[in-house]
Each structure stands twice: as C-alpha cells, then as structure tokens.
Amino acid sequence: MGHDIRYISRIAIKSHALMDFVTEWMEVQLPTLDVTHEYWTMYFDGSIMAPGLGARVVLISPNGSRLRYSIRLYFLASNNTMEYKALINGLCIAIELGATWLYVHSNSELVVDQFMKESSCKSRLMVAYCQEVRKPEDKFQGIELHYVPRKDNDAADFIAKIGC
Template identity: 55%
Template sequence: MIKSQALADFIAEWTKIEAPTLEISHEYWTLYFDGSVMGPGAGAGVFLISSEGGKFQYAVRLHFPASNNVAEYEALISGLRIAMDIGATRLYVYGDSKMVIDQVMKNSNRESPLMDAYCQEIRKLEGRFRGLELHHIPWKQNPDADALAKITAERKPAPNGVFINNLDAPSA
C-alpha cells in the first residue's frame, strides 16, 4: 500500500497538467492604404504591420478604368482582404482619402451608386473582424502606401519584398 501511494505521488508530482490555451490575439494590426491613378493606369498600395512589428507590402494593379476614388476604395478593400487572409482579426486602418474614410464611417453621404456599392462591400468585410477602426491621416503620414500605389499606377516594376496582386474587375 505504501508503494502504490508513493507511485501515485510520484506520478502526480511529475505529470504536467496543461490547461488548454486559447489562441486569441487581442493585438491590433495596422493597415495603411492608398490609391493612385496616373497616365498608364491605376493602382493601389497596402502597407500592413503585424501586432509583432512585421511589415508586409502589397501593390495592387487595377486592370480596368478607375477614378482616384475607385482606386482608394480598391486599396482599402484589398487591404482588408489581405489582412483577413493573413489572419488579422483586429485592425487599425489609416488612409489619406478623407472622402473614403468619411463615407465608410458614415460621416458623409454617398450620392454615387458606385461609391455606395463600394461602401456595401466594405460593410461585408468589416463584420469579419473583431475590431476595426478607420482613421483619416494627411498624405505626408502615408508615404509607404502612397509610394506603392504610384509605382503600381505607373506600371513600374515593384521593389524586392513587395507582393503584387492583379485585379481584373472592380470589387463593387
């Protein structure tokens, strides 16, 4: 009986009991977006920073006629989709298009049916995040996304480390 108790004590002392851990990140990722239309075409730039500080750059080539506002919306939509694909669930979003931010945040009217369709597309995507905040910033505070959008709109080769996406049809 003493031996069996000693064995039970030994097992209890040396057996690790691990509680299940939930892999829920409460950390926010940061997304900067910008769109650009230039002579050769239209493009979008997306700059993502993970909650741990990792940086990801995406250039989106728009292969359809687009206004600057459409390019801005495409940049935001592409950024949200990329963030979801990477696994971000909480996101701070920064863009220098006051019109897009205001329309998405419901601070201004969307008189154009096209802009309304883009807002509806963003509404579909925002429900897939546990936290999403959009903020307008001056273009001087958005240099990385701006540079990516311009390079893409000018159809220049992307620098090393930049992921290229091609978009053949509008998202809305």
C-alpha cells in the same frame, strides 16, 4: 482540592482544506485581467498615375513586420474608386493573414468619412463600393478607420506611385 481538568483532543481542520478554501476565495476576489489585443495596422492608397491604375496596401503585423501589396487594375477608374479598391483588398488580405483587430489609415478623407458613416455616398457607384467594403467588417473583432494627411501616409503613398 483542585479543579477537575480533563484533556480531550479535538479533530483538527486539515490544513489543505483551509488552503483550498482560501485559494478558491482568492480566485473569485481577484479582478479580471485586461486583455490586450494585438492590433494590425493597415495603410492603403490608390493611384491613377502612369504606368497604370493601382491600389496599394501596407500591413504591419503586431510584431512590426511590414507586408506590402500592390494591385494593378486594367480598367479606367476614378481616384475614389482606386481608394475603395485598395481598402477592400486590404481588408481581405488582413482577414487571410488572421488579423482580427485592425487600425486602418488612409489619406482619402471621403472614403474614411463614408466608411465611418459621417458622410453619405452621392453616386450609385460609391454606394456600391461602400456596401462592398462593409461585407468583411464582421470578420473583425475590432476595426478602426482613421484619416491621415498624405504626408503621414508615406508607406502606402510611396508604393502607390510606383508601377505594378
């Protein structure tokens, strides 16, 4: 005689349950994507040239739009003071425009070094300006300040030389 073979149907795992498991497992296993931040770029310059003292700022949005700002000051000031005024006003404008990531370029090596804490401020006035420029710093998620030679700071240098 033969073998006694009986067929018993088994309860199958539903296919969607298996797919749910695989999907959940894959989400955990996938590496997190590197989020690219949309940086704004700012150039600033100060001028003590006639017809008046001025601080100028050029902001470039992530999509390439150039926004130019010119600030006229009605008091006597040094070139370093003008540079700090340009930086302070530029940071405030960038915040108002919604910039949270900012590359800043200046041809004022002194201001850049003092901001980056590579150089100490010698006068009380420069200490006060350095402290003032740090106030809006916490409004940014990322900010970098770089020294550029005057020839590479054409955008801000040009508007710094024209009158307000």
